[in-house]
Amino acid sequence: MIARPVAPGGTHPQLMKVDLKEVLGQPGRLLSPGRWNKPQVQQVSLGERQVILKDWRTMAPWLRPLARHLARREARIYGLLQHLESVPRVLQTGDRVLVLEQVPGRRISRLRGHRAAAAAAQALEVIVARIHAAGVYHFDMRKRDNILVTDEGEVYLIDFTTSVAPRHYGPLGWLLRPVAALVDRYAVLKWKNALAPEVLSAGERRLLHILDRLRPWRKNR
Ligand SMILES: Nc1ncnc2c1ncn2[C@@H]1O[C@H](COP(=O)(O)OP(=O)(O)OP(=O)(O)O)[C@@H](O)[C@H]1O
Ligand SMILES: [Mg+2]
Structure with a gap:
């Protein structure tokens, strides 16, 4: 099991480094093949330890x-x-590569109809509030592959490829923030509705309905 050092918000974390050469020298198990415009993702074994290699090369x-x-x-x-506990640790960075802690979880959608579904949906909402408090908006949480749940019911967010940190955009960031927050809120409501509709408040159900209607590409128009 990897020790998971966490750092207080805003400070630089204590990284659990791995040797990049060692990671790149191992054959990996392909998780995502990559394309001309996106990285390949592999699971690499370092002895007992599994890590994730995201490779834009x-x-x-x-x-x-x-x-x-x-x-x-x-x-x-x-x-x-x-x-944040609910985000994988960065184990190493390099030229066009990123090595991450492997989250021992499976996609959130498998919880549909499961008794742990309501707790996971609520945990997701808390996690999203925490990443927003850290100044990050995920933007791609509607994709079930990007939210993992462990057998113990811990929820993790991965894949920050399309995420934004408005602070990196100067004054434009102030305009971006509410839109980005709404996109993530919509994803959370979608998951709450899919996993445990009973946890949606009347106001949330109304907002979800409005957002569904606003999506011009929605199915069943
Ligand atoms: N830290 C991690 N722990 C466990 N699995 C991971 C981790 N990071 C990535 N994966 C697995 O690899 C897949 C692809 O990684 P990721 O989503 O980060 O890349 P991507 O380029 O966005 O690929 P895709 O477009 O297929 O989502 C994920 O859907 C997940 O199954
Ligand atoms: Mg992904």
């Missing part, structure tokens, strides 16, 4: 500067969240 060579930017960007976002 597999992107098209002519996109190398973009690959570097995306890797740094995601590492920076993770860096803002290292004080």
